[in-house]
Amino acid sequence: TQLLEQSPQFLSIQEGENLTVYCNSSSVFSSLQWYRQEPGEGPVLLVTVVTGGEVKKLKRLTFQFGDARKDSSLHITAAQTGDTGLYLCPLGTALIFGKGTTLSVSS
């Protein structure tokens, strides 16, 4: 059975704070994607990481892929209210999305 865990499940912070969310799997990811789902909309792809140890930056968002390709982290610097949403990292070919991390950023 393939397991996917994201933590924390809920995170509520103030604008300007930094945060990190995590994605862990019992399986090796061939590639790992992070999606963000804003309230009332469908998920949208943020980034795909492919190589173990890879780091990608998207403005204030930094994505890191674990060396063993079984985990990943997303770090947000100086969070803004527009970062509010559900962050998901699906387990690729199995299409397992899980519950994600619900982030709420308040002003």
Added chain:
Amino acid sequence: DTAVSQTPKYLVTQMGNDKSIKCEQNLGHDTMYWYKQDSKKFLKIMFSYNNKELIINETVPNRFSPKSPDKAHLNLHINSLELGDSAVYFCASSQHGATDTQYFGPGTRLTVL
């Protein structure tokens, strides 16, 4: 232009009724999906079609029947609706397979009374 569209956006109906949700993608993708997202935000795959052929059918009651008339459309028909079917249903598409970027529709919020 909308890449993946779903209709209707909202659907309120009584238990026991039959209803359909339509999905269309204009991206030229080979693969389309239906997901169910429950009240706890758990997003679960229901079906996946590749070039009109069913390739994934998760443990879903047979009251749910997907139909793909062509590569650009994947509709979901639900018979004998139950209270537990209340959820947001998302259609998505990807170029080839599951590891490609998935493009999601706006969702259909189904409420069964």
